Amino acid sequence: MDQDELLRHSSSFGAAAGAYAEHRPDYAQAAVRWALEPAPGPRVLDLGAGTGKLTATLVALGAEVIAVEPDPAMLTELRRALPEVHALSGGAEAIPLPDSCVDAVLAGNALHWFDMAVAGPEIARVLAPGGILAGLWNLMDDEVDWVAGLARVSGSAAIGPRDTPAGWRAETTGMHLPKSGVAARFGSPEQAQFPHGQRRTADSLVATLATRAGMLVMPEQEQEATLGRIRAFLASTPETARGEFTLPMRTGVLRVRPL
Template sequence: MPTSTPRALSFDSVAAQYAAARPGYPPALLDTVETLSGRPLKGARTMDVGAGTGIATGLLNARGALVTAVEPGPGMAAELRRSLPSVPVVRGDGNHLPLATASADLITYAQSWHWTDPTLALPEARRVLRPGGALALWWNVSDHAVDWIADQDVRLRRYFGAEESAHGTPGVTGPRNLDLLPGDAFERRLVPWSRTVPVDTHIANLASHSAFLVLGEAGAEPTARFLDEEREHLAAVFPDGMVEEHYVVELAVLIR
């Protein structure tokens, strides 16, 4: 799916909410990226594509990577510039990278590869990577082995339809676009982790997903009603108002 689609750009309208509520990534993920790419992040010329508000960009920057963010949405890019003023930001998407040939040691896609057309994005990544450079793709997927998350997923799929959820689908959310690329030797890993956040942050996280955003104004009232009901479900599980979110990061790395 190309990044120019309305759904891919729907996050622009909630950039500040996205930055405040969406989960980050555990240190173990970046450790695994270093292991699979065969080089440290410190000093690596890194292009973070579909960077959004800079959640992954900031973590890569903190590890010493020399990061340039690539983001198509003006609202998301503006939020990234506010939070990471020292990081260069260029407007563009993975299907047509506005980057020089053989200019990167590492290209990352955090929660964004599925918005590309992989038949275009993979050749572009290969063009921009230096020989021996790495393409790293990853997704936070809610851990459906946790009972309350599995129950919430049932409610989400009942609301949106069986094929849709704000959780992601284990084994599908990330790898589905990789399956369109036969013969490419992606190394894959799973990295479990969790965070504990106030219920308001969890609800804001849910509401920032494109499944809700594309409903637009017509969906505002039923969405609000669904989220109010979800608060009641969560209050029974987390009476102290703090929600323990469990994730599994699905990671895939390809060496050029």
């Protein structure tokens, strides 16, 4: 994906901020605990915080959270849901915080949108000595048969390679952290996955998938056709055809610790 296409995808969420807040999942607490395990203190920056999905989990775990988000509509949703959190407008490439002010920088489903050649030095700047960087992603567990079928029907715009455990591991293994300004301060990235799940209905799962960047930038006719295929699949699948069900997920974590 070239830079123009990357920007188009990364800036697509604001128009769907309300749906994002309503339908996107939170993060497995065990995954967040593992991400923070080596951090030297409780001060955490949620970078690219969106509507506060990861922020809320951090608050529940007792972290001292600052949230930074560039999209005004997403930031409005975050402030509405979590008024007690210090939430600032800003991006990974220009973090509106002083030097050495946080013990950890976490990014929930956001690290892949950062220009790490610029964001890397900024992240290193705001981290206190011994501070850690971690990215978290919620993944669809396609080792479950019906989830694998859903991924095939949905196409890569709704469930891309990075949205499933094996694809996520392959893509994040080669993530461009070594090319960024964090390379001199950190060791090799560590990966881990943690079981997770989200209670859904067929309708709410369709609404969730409709908030994916690939879907948001898709022409309307193509989007409706894709969502129609997904609805038909869910209606014909015993696990999802009636009432609520648990969507099998994992939370994947990419963590880098100081040398």
